[in-house]
């Protein structure tokens with residue numbers, strides 16, 4: 001029997017069709033978006049962020065539990081991915097650092113001519129590089145931070161004085177901490193206290209309330225951009241962290257006692273604390289770290305891809321808004337034992353720090369856009385906490401027991417405590 005070979009045009013046609021099929025398969029695999037919840041027409045997944053009792057970082061954490069640490073969302077017309085694990089964050093912030101060095105304009109404050117002119121939302125490029133350099137040289141570098149030592153000490157002494165004048169009665173500690181931080185930041189930035197500190201604090205409060213409806217700070221009225229950035233990035237973040245640290249200690253009296261014992265042992269007999277003393281307050285430093293794990297002020301860190309790339313086999317198109325859920329990563333049981341417990345000891349003899357290399361713990365971000373204010377913020381927060389612990393004993397107002405303290409969060413520019421921290425201070429017996 002004669003075997004009939006197909007003619008050349010037929011072979012060519014078969015090879016051509018097979019090549020097309022393989023190419024199409026490869027392409028559709030590479031174009032696979034990360035998994036995500038079902039999208040509604042027009043709004044996509046927006047309703048999942050703003051409807052219901054959960055605030056956005058909590059809602060996103062829950063969704064990530066279902067769809068994974070790289071999740072795709074449709075936010076109106078925009079496509080977004082949400083990152084919720086250390087491994088995924090490392091892919092975005094280290095392996096594809098350059099691709100994700102951009103901030104999305106979705107989050108930008110379009111304030112007249114100042115829109116996008118500040119450092120926080122500046123597109124990655126030469127303008128951003130220049131302005132970041134100016135920030136570091138003039139305000140946030142180690143030498144500059146040291147040079148603000150005297151003004152920090154003076155403002156924190158004022159805080160202690162103002163609390164001392166109302167010992168025994170209920171005080172709003174949230175407001176006092178915010179005021180002190182605002183004075184430190186404005187004196188460092190402008191050489192004087194903010195002329196309208198009251199107005200500024202009122203606006204910041206109002207902005208936080210407005211933004212809380214959206215969960216992200218989408219807009220802010222009438223302030224010029226760069227000064228606002230210094231305040232917005234510097235004041236609210238640090239003050240919120242000091243407030244959460246005090247709230248966590250009041251809720252965990254054993255931690256409070258241990259921290260006070262350390263401060264009083266190291267500073268024994270001193271009338272006041274200088275910054276040199278702080279270096280020896282090892283437990284206090286663990287408290288700051290643990291507070292930033294559970295309460296990163298910028299819970300949802302915004303970035304954007306500038307070009308198409310592939311992460312864990314998923315295709316991430318150019319201009320994809322990228323939300324890194326720092327809050328979820330700090331509480332991810334894969335990375336932390338007993339993740340919801342406030343245990344500063346977990347950082348004892350641990351090499352994990354907040355400098356952007358341990359991706360399970362990046363409260364200040366990572367990579368080239370990491371927060372340039374780390375030294376400034378830490379010096380400010382540690383001094384306030386050390387002084388508060390040294391000079392006073394603390395209890396909650398209105399007979400509230402530690403375990404009853406309301407720790408509800410409110411999401412705005414930062415994730416704050418929803419209800420101000422009201423406390424009663426009594427002078428400590430320091431021998």
Ligand code: HEM
Nearest residue numbers: 120233234237238241298363364365366369370371373377
């Ligand atoms: C507890 C205090 C603070 C926390 C937790 C914090 C956190 C952050 C985070 C998460 C980012 C985004 C980083 C990234 O995208 O990788 C950021 C950016 C920034 N922070 Fe902070 N911050 C704090 C205090 C400060 C202070 C005190 C200042 C200045 C006075 C400051 C100035 C900035 C600026 C200018 C940026 C934008 C950097 C850029 O885009 O290049 N921050 N911060």
